[in-house]
Amino acid sequence: MPHSFEQTILPHLDAAYNLARWLLRHDHDAEDAVQDACLRACRALDRFRGGDGRAWLLTIVRNVCFSRLRHDRVGAPAEDFDDNVHGPTEDRAETNASVWREARADLLRQALERLPAEYREIIALRELEGLSYREIAAIADIPIGTVMSRLARARHKLQDELIALAPKEFSHGV
Amino acid sequence: MECNTVRPLLDADSDGELDLVRHLELEEHLRACASCAGLAEAICSRRNALRESLPRFTAPPHLVANIRAALAAEIKPAASLPTPASGASIAWRFWRIAGIAASIGVALLIGYNLGGANARSNALFDDAVSSHIRSLEADHLTDVASTDQHTVKPWFAGKLDFAPPVFDLAAVGFPLIGGRLEYLDGRPAAALVFQRRKHAINLFIWPSGSSSMSTRQTSRHGYNAISWSQGSFNFVAVSEIPAAELGQFADEYGRLGR
Numbered sequence: 001m002p003h004s005f006e007q008t009i010l011p012h013l014d015a016a017y018n019l020a021r022w023l024l025r026h027d028h029d030a031e032d033a034v035q036d037a038c039l040r041a042c043r044a045l046d047r048f049r050g051g052d053g054r055a056w057l058l059t060i061v062r063n064v065c066f067s068r069l070r071h072d073r074v075g076a077p078a079e080d081f082d083d084n085v086h087g088p089t090e091d092r093a094e095t096n097a098s099v100w101r102e103a104r105a106d107l108l109r110q111a112l113e114r115l116p117a118e119y120r121e122i123i124a125l126r127e128l129e130g131l132s133y134r135e136i137a138a139i140a141d142i143p144i145g146t147v148m149s150r151l152a153r154a155r156h157k158l159q160d161e162l163i164a165l166a167p168k169e170f171s172h173g174v
Numbered sequence: 175m176e177c178n179t180v181r182p183l184l185d186a187d188s189d190g191e192l193d194l195v196r197h198l199e200l201e202e203h204l205r206a207c208a209s210c211a212g213l214a215e216a217i218c219s220r221r222n223a224l225r226e227s228l229p230r231f232t233a234p235p236h237l238v239a240n241i242r243a244a245l246a247a248e249i250k251p252a253a254s255l256p257t258p259a260s261g262a263s264i265a266w267r268f269w270r271i272a273g274i275a276a277s278i279g280v281a282l283l284i285g286y287n288l289g290g291a292n293a294r295s296n297a298l299f300d301d302a303v304s305s306h307i308r309s310l311e312a313d314h315l316t317d318v319a320s321t322d323q324h325t326v327k328p329w330f331a332g333k334l335d336f337a338p339p340v341f342d343l344a345a346v347g348f349p350l351i352g353g354r355l356e357y358l359d360g361r362p363a364a365a366l367v368f369q370r371r372k373h374a375i376n377l378f379i380w381p382s383g384s385s386s387m388s389t390r391q392t393s394r395h396g397y398n399a400i401s402w403s404q405g406s407f408n409f410v411a412v413s414e415i416p417a418a419e420l421g422q423f424a425d426e427y428g429r430l431g432r
Contacts, residue, residue: 005241005242005245010238013233013237013238014230014231014232014233016233017231017232017233017234017237018230018231018232021231022231027234030231031233031234031237031240034233034237034241035237035240035241035244037324038241038245039241039244039245039248040322040324040325041325042245042248043248043320043322043325044318044319044320044322044325044326044329048318048329051331051332051333052331052332055328055331055332056328056329056331056332059327059328059331060324060325060328063323063324063327063328064324067324094213094216095213095216095217095220096216097212097215097216097219100216100219100220100222100223101219101223103223103227104227105226105227105228108223108224108227108228109227109228109229112228123224123228126189127221127224127225127228128224128225128228128230129230132189132190132191133186133189133191138331138332138337141327141337148185148186151185151189152185155185155220159220
């Protein structure tokens with residue numbers, strides 16, 4: 001068999017876990033989701049005909065995670081994420097250098113955890129995994145234009161949350 | 175470059191997504207414009223803060239062991255894997271052979287019906303039926319055999335220049351059994367395979383571009399096809415199942431796609 005768990009999936013396990021951990025926000029849930037995703041990937045592995053193993057695994061991981069997030073929202077209607085309701089692209093604060101230069105690591109982490117899952121995902125894939133827009137578009141199943149607009153909104157929302165978490169520290173700069 | 179042109183590109187530039195020419199033009203502007211340069215510096219601070227302060231979580235060592243153990247447990251009973259396809263493989267094989275003869279007859283009938291405004295649509299049904307037949311004839315129903323939409327959908331990534339909407343309709347009696355690549359309407363298309371009792375349904379999906387289709391059903395000699403467009407995709411479903419059931423399949427699929 002040309003592909004195996006060891007060759008195709010194992011090298012990307014950290015990337016898979018990082019994405020799941022940011023999406024689900026709990027160690028145990030993330031482990032569970034990654035294991036589920038890896039088993040699903042392995043079942044389809046003999047049909048996997050090469051290509052980008054990381055993008056393939058991450059797509060399965062994010063789908064498993066979003067299924068769980070939807071499942072956990074008991075009673076709430078399953079709504080598709082609408083990029084437009086999360087604020088317009090224009091008329092928002094510009095990137096504020098002092099906010100970012102002085103950001104404390106623990107507050108930054110809290111700020112990201114407060115964002116909607118789609119924003120946590122795109123920040124994790126772009127800033128932590130260093131994936132290209134094209135790779136993110138394939139994994140999240142959205143057009144590249146949406147990657148750009150969603151990433152812009154996610155970054156600005158993150159800055160807003162960061163300022164909200166430490167209002168005194170940044171009051172002079174905003 | 176003007177400031178208004180430069181500002182929307184600053185993020186993409188820091189992400190390394192600009193082509194070289196535009197990157198150089200932007201650099202030139204930043205040397206001359208203090209206000210844009212300030213923004214670029216803020217973006218740079220943000221990137222550094224995110225990279226330095228946010229943890230990149232790594233998989234705990236016991237996770238690998240757990241996955242290996244779960245895989246080993248799955249491989250043991252693999253000989254009698256209870257997927258819908260292999261569980262009914264003998265009946266399935268018989269149906270394939272029986273289906274081919276009927277399918278070829280229907281393909282010929284549909285071929286004779288060409289003409290007028292429906293010519294393109296008929297040619298499309300013809301192609302879809304032929305693909306359906308080939309998939310049965312060559313024992314090549316699926317390239318990726320999986321009842322799991324989460325593995326079927328990503329399988330298409332990198333093989334097609336679009337991401338087809340993939341849903342499992344097992345809950346309403348049309349379980350997904352896999353997918354494969356096809357060539358339809360002069361371009362690569364996704365073929366999803368569903369099962370209804372012992373019958374296969376081939377669902378072909380490709381981007382509609384500028385030529386979306388009206389919903390249309392053909393029904394000849396118990397062999398059915400239905401076409402529709404939704405969102406930015408065209409769909410054609412082909413199967414031996416009764417027209418009403420195929421219509422229900424199309425409705426359910428369309429409902430999930432909304």
